[in-house]
Amino acid sequence: AQTVTQSQPEMSVQEAETVTLSCTYDTSESNYYLFWYKQPPSRQMILVIRQEAYKQQNATENRFSVNFQKAAKSFSLKISDSQLGDTAMYFCAFMNFPQEYGNKLVFGAGTILRVKS
Amino acid sequence: DAGVTQSPTHLIKTRGQQVTLRCSPISGHKSVSWYQQVLGQGPQFIFQYYEKEERGRGNFPDRFSARQFPNYSSELNVNALLLGDSALYLCASSLGQGSTEAFFGQGTRLTVV
Numbered sequence: 001a002q003t004v005t006q007s008q009p010e011m012s013v014q015e016a017e018t019v020t021l022s023c024t025y026d027t028s029e030s031n032y033y034l035f036w037y038k039q040p041p042s043r044q045m046i047l048v049i050r051q052e053a054y055k056q057q058n059a060t061e062n063r064f065s066v067n068f069q070k071a072a073k074s075f076s077l078k079i080s081d082s083q084l085g086d087t088a089m090y091f092c093a094f095m096n097f098p099q100e101y102g103n104k105l106v107f108g109a110g111t112i113l114r115v116k117s
Numbered sequence: 118d119a120g121v122t123q124s125p126t127h128l129i130k131t132r133g134q135q136v137t138l139r140c141s142p143i144s145g146h147k148s149v150s151w152y153q154q155v156l157g158q159g160p161q162f163i164f165q166y167y168e169k170e171e172r173g174r175g176n177f178p179d180r181f182s183a184r185q186f187p188n189y190s191s192e193l194n195v196n197a198l199l200l201g202d203s204a205l206y207l208c209a210s211s212l213g214q215g216s217t218e219a220f221f222g223q224g225t226r227l228t229v230v
Contacts, residue, residue: 002157033217042203045160045221054134091159095217100210102148102211104175107159 004055006108013115020104021077021111022073025090025091028107030054031097035105036077040088048090051075082115089113119143121210121222129228130198138193138225142210149191150174150219151183154205166191167213198229 010092013019025034036048051059051068058066063083067076079086092108122141130136142149148167154173165173166185185191189210195202205226209219 002210006159032147036172042223043226044223045207045209047218050217093159098217099172100215101172101213102150102165102216102219103163104150104173105152105160105209107152109159111155 002029002032002096002106004092004094004106004108006092006111008111009109010114012114012116013079014015015082015084016079017080017082017114018078018080021079021090021092021113023075023077023108025073025075025092025094027073027094027096029096033095033097034066034075035095036044036064036066037091037093037107038086038088039110045091049077079113084115084117086116087113121220123206123208123222125227126223127226127228129230132198132200132229134198135194136198136227138195138206138208138227140191140193140208140210140222141190142191142208143211143220146210146220147189148211148213148216149185149189149209150209151191151193152207152209153177154195154207156204156223162211163193164228195227200229203229205229213220 034051093105123184150165151163154160164183180196205224207224208222
């Protein structure tokens with residue numbers, strides 16, 4: 001069974017600075033996907049960024065980028081130029097290579113990120 | 118297009134009662150998954166349905182059941198509620214067909230007293 005570990009329960013960062021959230025995972029599969037989701041106080045889970053395991057290039061989405069280390073089974077999220085609206089719970093998640101009908105997500109316990117002005 | 122909608126948004130039930138939660142996926146999405154998120158933890162997979170058939174089940178007791186209707190909407194039922202069932206229940210829809218992107222609703226907050 002796959003597991004996802006987020007070792008930082010809480011993080012804080014000053015507005016406009018950079019912060020990195022850590023995630024490690026365990027799997028015996030070679031093809032899979034990794035995700036970072038953001039859950040603000042509104043509760044809606046929002047996809048931040050996605051990484052395909054067979055792609056060596058790290059994914060980027062505007063101010064968000066990942067450092068994917070497949071051999072180390074590490075998948076960290078870097079947020080640059082932090083904004084107050086980035087304050088949320090961040091979840092790292094794993095998905096096996098999807099079947100025809102989609103596939104389930106395995107989530108970590110989450111990291112609360114607080115951006116301070 | 119409307120996103121994933123869940124109802125009700127909040128619910129308070131007494132131990133031993135039964136509850137039904139509802140989810141309408143994004144139009145065109147055929148796969149619906151349910152997750153339980155206990156306060157302070159990450160979501161845990163409960164069920165996945167695709168084309169009205171159960172395609173996956175997490176480690177939850179038989180008190181939990183679900184179904185998917187011809188219009189792809191879904192219901193999650195929980196019988197004999199326990200205090201430990203208090204959680205945010207999230208529904209996610211996806212196209213299926215190998216899609217990796219799941220779209221989440223805002224969840225139903227269930228409180229068992």
